[in-house]
Amino acid sequence: MADRFIIITAAGPDRPGIVARIARVLYQTGCNIEDSSMTRLRGEFAIMLIVRLPAKKGLTEIKQSLKKVQRALGLSLLLRPLSKQEARREQRPLGRSFLLSVYGSDKPGIVYHVTRLIASYGINITDMNTRVIGPPDNPIYVMILETQVPAKVKLPAVHSELRKLKRKVNVDITLHPVESARF
Amino acid sequence: MAVVKILQYPHPLLKSHSRPVKAIDQRMKLIGKNLIDTMLASPGVALAAPQIGEPHRMIICDVSRKMKENHHGRIILINPVIRHKEGKRIFREGCLSVPDYTGNVSRAERVCIEGQDLKGRPVSLISEGFEALALQHEIDHLDGILFLDRISSLSTDLFRRKVY
Numbered sequence: 001m002a003d004r005f006i007i008i009t010a011a012g013p014d015r016p017g018i019v020a021r022i023a024r025v026l027y028q029t030g031c032n033i034e035d036s037s038m039t040r041l042r043g044e045f046a047i048m049l050i051v052r053l054p055a056k057k058g059l060t061e062i063k064q065s066l067k068k069v070q071r072a073l074g075l076s077l078l079l080r081p082l083s084k085q086e087a088r089r090e091q092r093p094l095g096r097s098f099l100l101s102v103y104g105s106d107k108p109g110i111v112y113h114v115t116r117l118i119a120s121y122g123i124n125i126t127d128m129n130t131r132v133i134g135p136p137d138n139p140i141y142v143m144i145l146e147t148q149v150p151a152k153v154k155l156p157a158v159h160s161e162l163r164k165l166k167r168k169v170n171v172d173i174t175l176h177p178v179e180s181a182r183f
Numbered sequence: 184m185a186v187v188k189i190l191q192y193p194h195p196l197l198k199s200h201s202r203p204v205k206a207i208d209q210r211m212k213l214i215g216k217n218l219i220d221t222m223l224a225s226p227g228v229a230l231a232a233p234q235i236g237e238p239h240r241m242i243i244c245d246v247s248r249k250m251k252e253n254h255h256g257r258i259i260l261i262n263p264v265i266r267h268k269e270g271k272r273i274f275r276e277g278c279l280s281v282p283d284y285t286g287n288v289s290r291a292e293r294v295c296i297e298g299q300d301l302k303g304r305p306v307s308l309i310s311e312g313f314e315a316l317a318l319q320h321e322i323d324h325l326d327g328i329l330f331l332d333r334i335s336s337l338s339t340d341l342f343r344r345k346v347y
Contacts, residue, residue, distance in 0.1 A: 017306035089283070180285050181313070182248060183229045183320040183330075 004053045005034070005087035006062070008095030012044040012075035022047070029065045035089075050087065094124045094148035097178040104130055106139040106173030113169050114143065117161055124148045131140045142173075146178065185217045186224040187278050197280050198327040199312040201231075201238040204261045211239065214292045217303045218243040227279045229317040231324030234280050237294055242321035246314045249319040262304060263298035263322050265291075274316050276330045289335035290319045 012018065019038065026033060032052040037045055053062065063079050089182045104116050112132065117124070127146035134140040149155070159175065164175045190196060204211055204228040215235045222230040222243050229244035245257040270292030293311040296318060300306050310318055320330060 039202045167197060178275060181317070182277035182279055182285075183317045 002084075003087075005082040006051050006053060006059050006125060007080050007086075008049045008051055008066075009042055009047065009077045009078045009081055010049075010070075011046040011169055012073045014040050014043055015073075018045050018073055018075075019047070021073065022049075022066070025065050025072060026062075026068055026158075029055075029057060029062055031062060036090055050082065093151040096142060096148065097180070098123075098127075098147050098175055099178050100143075100145040100147055100173070100175045102143040102145075102171050102173050103140060104169070107142040107169075110141050110169060110171060113165055115172070118145075118158075121153050122150050123153065123158070124150075135159050142143070185213075186222050187217050187221045189221060189225060189230070189234050190236055191280050192278075192329065193284060196236060196238055197208070198260065199233065199241045199311065201233050201239060201325040203240050204299075205343045206298070207261065207301060211241070211261070212301060213240060214239060214260070214290050215243075217259070218259070225279055229301070229321045230279070231321040233324055233327075240325045242318070242325065243315065244317050244321060246317055247317055250313045252312045252314070254312075255308055258306075258318070259301050260296065260298035260318075261303075263318070263321060263325075264308075265294050265296055265319070267295040269293040272312075272316065274313075274337055276320060278330050279318070280324075281329060281331060284331075286290070286330060286334040287336050288316075288320075288330050288333045290316050290333070294319060296322075 006113050023033065031054060034050045034052055036047070036049040051062075053059070053072065056147070059079050060083055063077075066077060069075070100114070100118070102110060104110070115125065125145050126146050128144070130141065130143040131143055149158075162173045162175060165171075192198075208279035214235075218230050218232060218241065219234055221235055222228075222245065226247045228249050229242065230243040232239045240262045240338055241259070242263060243257070243259050246252070246254045247256055266289045270288055272292040273287050273289045275285050275287045292311065292315065294315045295307070295309050297305070317347075323333070329334070
């Protein structure tokens with residue numbers, strides 16, 4: 001039987017042992033954790049896991065096995081089957097990697113304005129983090145995105161649009177290629 | 184021309200110490216030649232002998248293939264030793280022996296390295312920037328250290344709140 005994959009997303013109040021307890025259940029049910037990303041956002045711990053299912057078990061059974069841990073840890077939990085394409089390790093490369101940093105005084109709409117602009121160019125977000133930093137009376141919004149810019153996108157046009165946005169929303173924006181190399 | 188297969192983890196040579204080169208004989212010269220040919224045929228800018236299955240302390244580096252920064256062109260170093268390190272730079276590295284993964288690694292920005300060339304002549308060079316990173320990466324290979332052993336942060340880590 002072909003490999004079947006699901007994605008599990010979970011979030012709950014942060015404490016030591018969340019990952020261990022989930023991993024234990026998955027291990028005992030014969031699941032295999034493949035790619036994952038987990039992070040703490042303030043007091044909340046958020047989890048995304050791509051899991052390979054054991055041959056004889058389905059999503060419903062895995063969900064059932066996680067019930068106890070879910071209750072004990074107060075987790076919100078979601079399981080969704082993945083298509084073959086979604087579970088492929090080699091995702092279609094969408095272009096060159098660029099890092100976009102946006103920061104400025106906190107105000108509503110920063111995420112919307114920036115992401116709408118880059119989406120209009122077909123630029124794909126592969127990673128994104130936002131943080132509110134600074135003192136409560138003068139909060140600063142910091143937003144860092146890793147993106148893939150398709151080859152056909154004309155970078156000067158994007159830069160020029162970002163400059164306009166910078167003035168309009170009154171934030172600082174830089175877009176630069178991610179330096180990386182294989183040695 | 185001999186392009187050799189680049190070993191990939193978990194090949195045990197990649198986690199082993201390589202032997203110092205005692206004499207630069209025909210065999211060592213052949214390994215040097217194979218390193219050149221294999222690097223040129225690869226998408227990388229540097230290579231260490233253990234990556235092509237030869238556990239000897241020899242590396243090659245030629246960052247001019249990718250960058251126009253300060254560099255020494257093609258460098259082959261035998262028994263390289265880092266004498267001095269300065270500064271710090273975090274850079275996203277990948278490795279020909281660890282496919283499909285890159286990570287942020289912190290290394291020295293500037294290094295002074297000593298070794299020998301393929302004729303046995305002593306070499307001493309001061310390297311900085313991209314080339315210095317590549318050289319440090321390759322010298323690590325001679326001690327069985329992969330960039331995975333030196334990941335300094337997840338990319339998001341930079342923005343994580345710190346409690347001082």
